[in-house]
Amino acid sequence: MSEQQFDMIVVGAGPGGYVAAIRGAQLGLKVACVEREHLGGICLNWGCIPTKALLRSAEVLHQAQRAKEFGLKIENPTHDLDAMVKRSRRIAKQLSGGIGFLFKKNKITTIMGDATLTGIGKVSVRTKDGTEELVARNIILATGARARELPGLEADGNRVWSYKHALQPPHEPKKLLVIGSGAIGIEFASFYNALGVDTTVVEVMDRVLPVEDAEISALAKKAFTKQGMKILEKSSVTKLDREDDKVIAHIESGGEVTAHEFDTVISAVGIVGNIEGLGLEESGVNIDRSHVVTDEYCRTGVEGLFAIGDVAGAPWLAHKASHEGVMVAELIAGQAAHPVKPESIAGCTYCNPQVASVGLTEAQAIEIGHEVKIGRFPFQGNGKAIALGEPQGLIKTVFDAKTGKLLGAHMIGAEVTELIQGYVVGQKLKATGKDLSETVFPHPTLSEMMHESTLDALGRVIHM
Template sequence: MAAKEFDLIVIGAGPGGYVAAIRGAQLGLKVACVEREHLGGICLNWGCIPTKAMLRSSEVFHLMHRAKEFGLKADGIGYDLNAVVQRSRGVAKQLSGGIGHLFKKNKVTVVMGEAKLAGKGKVSVKTDKGTEDLTAKSIIVATGARARELPGLEADGDLVWTYKHALTPPRMPKKLLVIGSGAIGIEFASFYNTLGADTTVVEVMDRVLPVEDAEISAFAKKQFVKQGMKIMEKAMVKQLDRTPGKGVVAHVEVAGKIEKMEFDTVISAVGIVGNVEGLGLEEAGVKIDRTHVVTDEYCRTGVEGVYAIGDIAGAPWLAHKASHEGVMVAELIAGQKPHAIKPNSIAGCTYCHPQVASVGLTEAKAKEQGFEIKVGRFPFIGNGKAIALGEPEGMIKTVFDAKTGELLGAHMVGAEVTELIQGYVVGRQLETTEEDLMQTVFPHPTLSEMMHEAVLDAYGRAIHF
């Protein structure tokens, strides 16, 4: 059978791949997208989207318990875990189906199966009907990543879960251990803790949410502890003794001593590894470093016509970074001149309670890089809208270059900060200075006013604090 010819083949239909395919098609390229499992990838089916749906349920549940504070009455508050999970799966399904529709609309050919590079400009796909050969001048690898499994801490779906099991839980954990306090770990800890699980989080680094600014991590930790979570930092789970039907004894090393602790459920969230196997990458001459494809700032692999985007191309492991790379590479292939992505201007968002969001350099990183800095802070307690919402716990922090007024970084913890951060992201994109931000009129009463005040504070001009 003759190979089907395209201008662009995209391997993987996650937030990087499907966006690259659509953008390529918009620019007049003939595009095929190969996917082995679900349109939308992990993000839509097993990651960003269904977790947000579940966290929304736990947030409403938390608010129901606070009804009295708002002058409301709610009796017999409870939840149906199965219904919470079903809602979350429904949301994922709706969006995944939407991508199929977008592909049709943009005339992208979808090939369901496992792809492998089979020589210059060739991709062979193992489908359930046999093997299909495709050819194209340009190939984008967007196969994403999966949960890292540590020896002895592997998931079994019963006592030890990955994010996938945690999204379709076989039961409600009573005593839960979460290993790892990055975004995935802390979001699940937040969800299950809010629904009543006795939750312990173990983090190997010296603080929770270790990529965040130290002050924001400390603030978030205080809130987690207030909510009843047990947080163990500079700690490592050495082994898990499993007794099926009963539970797990975790051996946790803290300060050189081993503590034995009993749990009925463990969620492992210790990072991710790139899906680089079985793609014929190395045979094609593509360089791989610690399960990630090595690329330049335009996502080129060094092998002519082969690009890699998203999680497989390394940090930051964020869906929005993958999508933006997809657009950039599609434009490059179509002969346009897109800008390279600046990883430092990509915001990170964590949807625990309270939410955490940040962009750019932390205070420590800015100092490390030799900047002379000015730092501003503003607490939620000084904001009218936050108090009216009943969310007075939070803080916004800004870091400026004292010499030029450049906004080096912004860090937030509190209600809805994942929506607020974009203001600072736009500011960085437009190369704004403190002067521009100070001259901007922020609407009242909004949480966004705190963004203004945090800038003013860096220059000793805050009004409400």
């Protein structure tokens, strides 16, 4: 069988792989992209996009239920879960089709099948029609990750769900247990709780959203509890007894194990890299806890082989994968590379209220030796937030006390997943508290709170 020659082969068409392929083609490279399931990967088909579509439906329902506060009359708004899911799937399908259009536009060869590395610069692809052999000087692994499954807590698609089952639920839960309070777990908890589902969240760490600043986590817990969620911290599920119509969860908390009955369980206990069947170990690739080990330029140490996105480790975020994809494509094309710095990547959780952050938490900054100045500004002091009917929230900024450098920013409240990018740009441009304090923020906007939080760190806050 003849080999097809390319300048670059991308394995995986998620937000890292498809972006890398497009950027490579833009730079004049002959590119092939191999995908075994869906163009757009998990993010577009089963993660970022469809979950946000569902959460938007829940948000609209929540606002309709508050109509009287805004002088409106909407009688007894209810939801149709099947219609919500159909809308979510329609959006995912639309965007996946868009990737196919972009590949054709950029003359990228798309091959649907399972890829295996067979040597330096060689990829064998098992397709429905047989096997295709591809050759390129540079190969990018962008195979992503999948849900971690703990022994005894495996998803079955009936009463115990993974994120995929939660996106296309076989039934509407009445009493739900969510195992894990990271972004995935808390987003699904927030969605189903908004539909009126009796929702309990179990978190093994000492607080919900454990990667966030402790102050933000505490405010999130307060908000979730007010909405009716039950939050069990420093707790774990030791066993699930499954029956046709219910699950008995054995929950350990404070050294004591108690049994609780639910009709549905969502397991959201992390992810593992998709490394199986790729021939990585035979190729000499180093693996650490299911993820490919790379340097700051995403090089694996094997000639011409790169790994980007979730398969290359934390942070497991689509925008990190996309940026790495661009960087590697440009590196392959002979351009200057700009390594992705994890501390400059924002994290966003689309629960209600939203949570967003970038950089160091207050505790992290102190732990590594910074003397810090902290600024805070509450949503209740902002005119736009009050006008929106969203007066609950906080923006917190962390600066180095000696240099004024912006070390981190942490937010909870309405639309903070949009606001956080202002601080991301600030970090990229090495902005100081002085720089931000001298920046004019438009009025009336939520962004003014970013200014006020900075002023608070400098002892100059105006509206508090």
